[in-house]
Amino acid sequence: MGAAIWFQVHRFLNLFAFCCITVVFFLIYWGHGWRVITCSETCTLHEYEVQVHAILGTVTYAFLILQVLMGMLRPGLDSPIRWYFNFIHKLNGMLIWAGATLTMFLGLEMGKTGLTLFYHGWPYFIMAVVLMVFILVWFICERIVFPWKFVPKVNENDEKRSNEEKLKQQKINLSKSLPLILILVHWLVGIAGAAALGTMLVNAMRRYGFDV
Secondary structure, eight states: OOSOHHHHHHHHHHHHHHHHHHHHHHHHHHHTTSOOOOOOTTOOHHHHHHHHHHHHHHHHHHHHHHHHHHHHTOOOTTOTTHHHHHHHHHHHHHHHHHHHHHHHHHHHTOGGGOHHHHHTTHHHHHHHHHHHHHHHHHHHHHHHHGGGTTOOOOOTTOTTOOHHHHHHHHHHHHHHHHHHHHHHHHHHHHHHHHHHHHHHHHHHHHHTTOOO
């Protein structure tokens, strides 16, 4: 049967996201002449934010490359180092998420986007909602899935099961269905947030005089 369906979807979506991020990453550097904007103690706060945005984004992308390589070289389920791989892979993923989040928030302040100039606090509100939904979904999925992850299945045809076993099976079934629903909700919220910010960005560029 090969890899589980959830893993195939996970792998495809993350590789697709990695390809998109890679294209955008190098386009940004190409647009800036392949250099990172630097400044000295005479820089304004905004100029420092731009510099931090560039450096943090670059470091986050480096961690992203490491994440992809680890995924390609992951050890087998019965490998003695599998636990260490899972821990590092998960930790690195959380670092990538945190770095990307900070980079995006710093990017909103960049005047050339026009987001805060024309829409004030709405871009922050949209991003905050998407992030809070993600954190909520992650927390619930972790609490539901992991306590029952290694619980063996109970035979559905066994009429002599105790009430405790039936309750256990119900919780196992819940741990399979609820995370999928929550992830779908988060996926839809994320798409809606990206579409809203994208629309704002295009409208801001038009107000700047660009023909987009």
